[in-house]
Every structure is written in structure tokens, then in C-alpha cells.
Amino acid sequence: MGGERKRSSKPLVLVASPFQGHMTPMLQLGSVLHSNGFSITFAHTKLNSPDPSNHPEFLFLPLSDNFSAIDASANYTKFLEALNNNCKTQLQDHLSRKIKDEMNHTITVIHDNIMYFAEEVASNLNLPSIVLRSCSASYMPAFLSLSYLHAKGQLPVRDSMMEELVPDLHPLRYKDLPFHSTPTEVATEMLALAERIRTPSAIIWNTMDFLENSALTQLQEHYKIPIFSIGPLNQMARCPSTSFLEEDTGCISWLxxxxxxxxxxxxxxxxATMDETELAETAWGLAKSQQPFLWVVRPGSVSGSEWIEFLPEGFMEEVRGTGVVLKWAPQKQVLAHSAVGGFWSHCGWNSTLESITEGVPMICQPVMGDQCVNSRYLSYVWGVGLELEILERKVVESAIRRLLVDVEGEEMRRRANSMKEKAKCCMCKGGSSFNSLQELVELITLSD
Incomplete structure (x- = not known):
């Protein structure tokens, strides 16, 4: 992908956030843009910093954030605000120096949407800034409607309304909305943070036109600036693993x-975390399905756990020879493997794209953020996902067998393979993502 025309090394500064789901597409975007002739400075927090040895073509700029871990509790908005405040001056100082070094080129700043300080810094220095959105395009109309729904008293959602369709947000139900159970004041803080980005030159979305055309059209109308749908970045980028956690590659020989x-x-x-009951229901559902499984259980998946000590008694003996439990998997390799027939996922956008582009249908168990929206589209619109309504062993057993054994799963796999082929076409010369990338390259180049 890309690299057809030799360009001068115009400087880009990419500002990443410390979340795995946000870091991954930013690193991938950096690789894609580097292959199109740009020089890449990768600014990142010291919290969850990427491994520079995996990307020798980038210059890395660590920003001291003064955090040792992500705070995903009720203090989340305060955490994001402090993160942005702590990094701002360092980026401004670096860019001020870089401007003096780059006499012949305008520096363009591309930043993750939650690192809004980067836009403010770019604006202070009269530099163009572009936002990378790491969520699905279909998530944004739902997110943008939250203020209106709060004002109408429809959020937080009452139990009696959970299954109802949200007017003007078809096919979403109230329970699919982001932050549908969040107290009003917390949701208001989240929306206020999102509005801190005011004047970007453009927005990049890691998606494909055929997949989210309706949402992209709505967003183009809403934002009235160029929107570039450049995906799937997991297939377009030539870069090694972006995982923060050590991957157990031994599972490939088992597959x-x-x-x-x-x-x-x-x-x-x-x-995502779960309690002991949820872990047990997952375990016995996998065992009773009698299908081979590869199950990632992170240390700390159950609060206070070292690893698998909370697995139910007798489980490991029952599944010996049938399943493998491991701490973390090389996900792209796993999904590309011919033995894998289904992916039980939280439906984060990176995982969703990785599954779609390998033609693997999904069992959907969303947890937070855009995952409920993604799950609804996978199951209801795209027809390549089964929604796991409750985490109960018989329901789990049934879902696995429906996906791997039944005719229903065969049909989902056929649809998933069709989407895989369409995704390939997007990246080929003349495809929507190929064209979108060329237009982005032109926009950045013309900013000189």
C-alpha cells in the first residue's frame, strides 16, 4: 500500500494515547504514512510506551505523564484531564524547537482524539492538526446524541426502556448507547472533554466505506471538514506487534x-475484568460446548488474581486436550489461522476489524465505550456476530455451537468471508481506502 511516488520527507508528529486500543491504530497509521514518504516523530506518554525497537523508522518522543497506571474508574475524566495537562508543555517545547529545524516544511500534528492538548499546542504554533478516531464511525452519531438525550431525560436509561429502539439512531437500542447507565454528571464531563477539539483540518477514521457508509456520510455533514476513511489499518500497515502485553506464540503450534x-x-x-461467577460460567460454557478453544485469561482479569487460580475446580482436568488457557495471544496470527472458526470478543474496534478482515464471525460480549454499538452492528446489521445476551453456561454453550457447528454459523462465515474480500478491494489501487489515503497525503503535502 502506498509508496508509489517518492516524496520529500515532510515531518509529521503523531501524538498517541496510552490505551492499547488507541495506540495500535496510531502506530499502524505511522507505518502507512512513513511508507508514503513522511518522516514520523511519535510522541507518547511514558505510561504504556511503545517499544522503539519495533519501529526503527520512527523518532520517539516520550512525554512525562506522571501516571503509573490507567485510571478507568469513576475518576476517568479527571485522569484524562490530568494526562492532557501533564503532557502539554513538553510537546509545545519540542514542536517549537522542531519548527526552527524544519525551515522548508510545515509540521503537521496528527493526534489521538483523547489527547486534545495536541490540537491546542498545534493551534498556538499555527500548525495544522488532524484527529485520528480509533472508534467505529457508527459509534459517533450515538455519542453525539448523548447531550440531547440527557436533556430529554432519557439518560441514564431506565430498565424498562433498555430494549427500545432509540429514535433517529436505528438500529441502536437504548442499551446499546455509550454510557447508557452513567450518572448524568459523569456523562456531561465526558462530552465536555470531547468538545475540547475545535478546529482540526481533517479527521481520519480507521474504517472502510462499504462497512460504514451511512455513518460516514452523517459525520461528513456534521463536521464539514474532510473525513478520510483509511482502513483497515491492521492490514495496510507493515509493522510488528503493537501489544503492551507479552504474547504467547506457543499457541500457534497447538492451532x-x-x-x-x-x-x-x-x-x-x-x-475488561470479570468476577469469579462470570469466570466460572465462561469456563463451564466452553467445556460443555465440547469444541476446541483458545482462551485468554489475563493476570488480574478477576480482581486480585495472579492468573487462573479462580478457575472452577475440575475445569482444567475436564478440558485437558480440548482447550488452552493462556495469558495473552498474538491475536492477528490467531485470527489469520485456518483452525479458528469464531472469535468471542468484547468488540473493541481493533478486534472487530481484525476479525472482519480475516473472515472470522464473532460472539459479542461488549463491556464499555463503543463496544455495545459495534456489537449491535456485528449482530444486527452486518450479520457476522452473535450477541451474548447473558453470561450463563448454557447460553455460552449454545452460542459456541451455533457459531462453530450449526448452519447459522456457516452462513455467518460466508458473510464474513465476503466482507474479507471487500476489505481487500478497499486497499487495492482504485479502492476507497487507497484513494482516501492518497487524498490525505495530498492534503498534508499541500499544507507547506
């Missing part, structure tokens, strides 16, 4: 011994 499309891969992302 090599399994029958084609027979394995359910289970991973609920890098942040």
Missing part, C-alpha cells in the same frame, strides 16, 4: 494440530 474452522478464540481485550 496447527486442530481441524479447520473448529476452534473458538476467546479474548475480551486488555482492560
Amino acid at each position: 496447527d494440530k486442530q481441524a479447520p474452522r473448529s476452534v473458538i478464540y476467546v479474548s475480551l481485550g486488555s482492560l
Whole structure:
């Protein structure tokens, strides 16, 4: 992808956030833009910093953020605000020096949407700034409607309304809305943070036109600035693993011994946690399905756990030879493996794209943020996902068998393979993502 025309090394400064789901597409975007002739400075927090040895083509700029961990509790908005405040002066000082060094080129700043301080710094220095959105495009109309729904008294959502469709947000139900149970004051703080980004030159979305055309059209009308749908970045970028956690690659040799499309891969992302009951229901559902499985259980997945000591008694003996439990998997490799027939996921956008682009249908267990919206689209619109309504062993067993054994799963796999082929076409010369990337390159180049 890209690299057809040799360009001068125009400088880009990419400002990443410390969340795995945000860091991954920013690193991938950096690789794609570098292959199109740009020089990349990658500014990142010291919290969850990427490994520079994986990206020798980038210059890395660590920003002291004064945090040792992500605070995903009720203090989340305060955490984001402090993160932005702590990094701002360092970026401004660096860019001020870089401007003097780059006499022949205008520096363009591309920043993650939650690192809004970068836009303010760019504006102070008269530099163009572009936002990278790491969520689905379909999530944004729902997010943008939250203020209106709060004002109408429809949020937080009452139990009696959960299953109702939200007017003007088809196909979303109230329970699919982001922050649908969040207290009004917290949701208001989140919306206020989102509004801190005021005057970007453009927005980049890690998606594909065929997948989210309706949402992209709405967003173009709403923002009235160029929107570039450049995805799937996981396929376009030539870069190694972006994982913060150490990947257990030994599972690939186990997959090599399994029958084609027979394995359910289970991973609920890098942040989600569960209690002991939920862990037990997941475990016995996997065992009773009698299907081979590869299950990621992170240390700390259950609060206070070292690793798998809270798994129910007798489980490991029952599944010996059928399943593998590991701390973290090389997800792109796993999903690309011929043995994997389904992906039980939290439906983060990176995981969703990785599954779609490998033609793997999904079991959807959303947890937070845009995941409920993604789950609804996967199951109801795109027809490549099964929604896990409750985490109960018989429901889990049924969902796995529907996906891997039944005719329903065959049909979902056929649709998923069709989407995989369409995604490939997007990246080919003349495809929507190929064209969008060329237009982005032109926009940045013309800013000189």
C-alpha cells in the first residue's frame, strides 16, 4: 500500500494515547504514512510506551505523564484531564524547537482524539492538526446524541426502556448507547472533554466505506471538514506487534494440530475484568460446548488474581486436550489461522476489524465505550456476530455451537468471508481506502 511516488520527507508528529486500543491504530497509521514518504516523530506518554525497537523508522518522543497506571474508574475524566495537562508543555517545547529545524516544511500534528492538548499546542504554533478516531464511525452519531438525550431525560436509561429502539439512531437500542447507565454528571464531563477539539483540518477514521457508509456520510455533514476513511489499518500497515502485553506464540503450534474452522478464540481485550461467577460460567460454557478453544485469561482479569487460580475446580482436568488457557495471544496470527472458526470478543474496534478482515464471525460480549454499538452492528446489521445476551453456561454453550457447528454459523462465515474480500478491494489501487489515503497525503503535502 502506498509508496508509489517518492516524496520529500515532510515531518509529521503523531501524538498517541496510552490505551492499547488507541495506540495500535496510531502506530499502524505511522507505518502507512512513513511508507508514503513522511518522516514520523511519535510522541507518547511514558505510561504504556511503545517499544522503539519495533519501529526503527520512527523518532520517539516520550512525554512525562506522571501516571503509573490507567485510571478507568469513576475518576476517568479527571485522569484524562490530568494526562492532557501533564503532557502539554513538553510537546509545545519540542514542536517549537522542531519548527526552527524544519525551515522548508510545515509540521503537521496528527493526534489521538483523547489527547486534545495536541490540537491546542498545534493551534498556538499555527500548525495544522488532524484527529485520528480509533472508534467505529457508527459509534459517533450515538455519542453525539448523548447531550440531547440527557436533556430529554432519557439518560441514564431506565430498565424498562433498555430494549427500545432509540429514535433517529436505528438500529441502536437504548442499551446499546455509550454510557447508557452513567450518572448524568459523569456523562456531561465526558462530552465536555470531547468538545475540547475545535478546529482540526481533517479527521481520519480507521474504517472502510462499504462497512460504514451511512455513518460516514452523517459525520461528513456534521463536521464539514474532510473525513478520510483509511482502513483497515491492521492490514495496510507493515509493522510488528503493537501489544503492551507479552504474547504467547506457543499457541500457534497447538492451532496447527486442530481441524479447520473448529476452534473458538476467546479474548475480551486488555482492560475488561470479570468476577469469579462470570469466570466460572465462561469456563463451564466452553467445556460443555465440547469444541476446541483458545482462551485468554489475563493476570488480574478477576480482581486480585495472579492468573487462573479462580478457575472452577475440575475445569482444567475436564478440558485437558480440548482447550488452552493462556495469558495473552498474538491475536492477528490467531485470527489469520485456518483452525479458528469464531472469535468471542468484547468488540473493541481493533478486534472487530481484525476479525472482519480475516473472515472470522464473532460472539459479542461488549463491556464499555463503543463496544455495545459495534456489537449491535456485528449482530444486527452486518450479520457476522452473535450477541451474548447473558453470561450463563448454557447460553455460552449454545452460542459456541451455533457459531462453530450449526448452519447459522456457516452462513455467518460466508458473510464474513465476503466482507474479507471487500476489505481487500478497499486497499487495492482504485479502492476507497487507497484513494482516501492518497487524498490525505495530498492534503498534508499541500499544507507547506
